[in-house]
Amino acid sequence: MWRTVARRTTIMIPQIVLLSILVFLLARSMPGDALTGLIDPSIDPAAIEEQRVKLGLNNPWYEQYWDWVTNALQGDLGQxxxxxMPVTDLIGERIANTFWLSLATLVITYLIAIPLGIISGRYNDTLADRMITGYTYIGFAAPLFIFALLMLWAFGFHFGWFPTGGSVAPGMEPGSLSYIMSKLYHLLLPATSMALITTVTTVQLLRSEIIDTKHKDFVHTARAKGASESRIYNRHILRNSLLPIAAFFGYEITGLIGGTVFIESIFSYPGMGELFLSSISVRDFTVVTSLVLLYGIAAILGALLSDLILSMVDPRIRIK
Known part of the structure; x- marks a missing residue:
């Protein structure tokens, strides 16, 4: 196992280097620069140009990239x-909110998806299966940001059951029980909104695996030996059907982190996603490049995590 992790980590290094170059070049190809629109137009253009030279914005891209990488390796992502303020401090303030939002979404997703997938797969072609399948079709067709806006309007503004912005009520003392409950209350609506859409992939995947596994030879053999239906489903069908779900777990985490970009913006939730979109609008390149690089590294680590989980769930599978 550790040899596999070391080998895959070595392969990841050139991927991260290539990703960092692409992210840096794409950010620099955006119109304008970090000073565009942030300086009083009445200021002498020569003074503005002098500031650009001081910040190194006029240097060749490879010099800017090298300075950025060397500083990043030392934990300095820029200003x-x-x-x-330093980007590391800025991201540090937001990353906890994004983590808890992603975790809550993941928990709600599996609480919904696994029971629905089991019911739909075990009792396929019944009324319950048709209703669940209809829900997944609607989920596939509905854009996440449109659905989130509807949830915000219905349960935030119309009924007033949930807050419409922020991550905690003002005036709460950090660490207190009321502070923790307020945190949970503020993330419940955005997490549920995202989970109701992201759950459809897991439901369909689990349903297909259960239906396919039901017709395997070892299932027919278990029935021929007189095993009960509950034992067949729990010990044979369900156990084997959950393997793809386990393999998909790492990618699920990566997708949730990326999906929070829209959710946090819609619900005004102060996380990394909301920071990312607002930084793009003001061309805050140091923040944009740092966040995109972090998202990319998370995607690469998610692929590794999925492979490792799959090898642990099914020892017959060996990662090469």
């Missing part, structure tokens, strides 16, 4: 032009 945010918008917030006037």
């Amino acid at each position: 945010s032009f918008r917030f006037k």
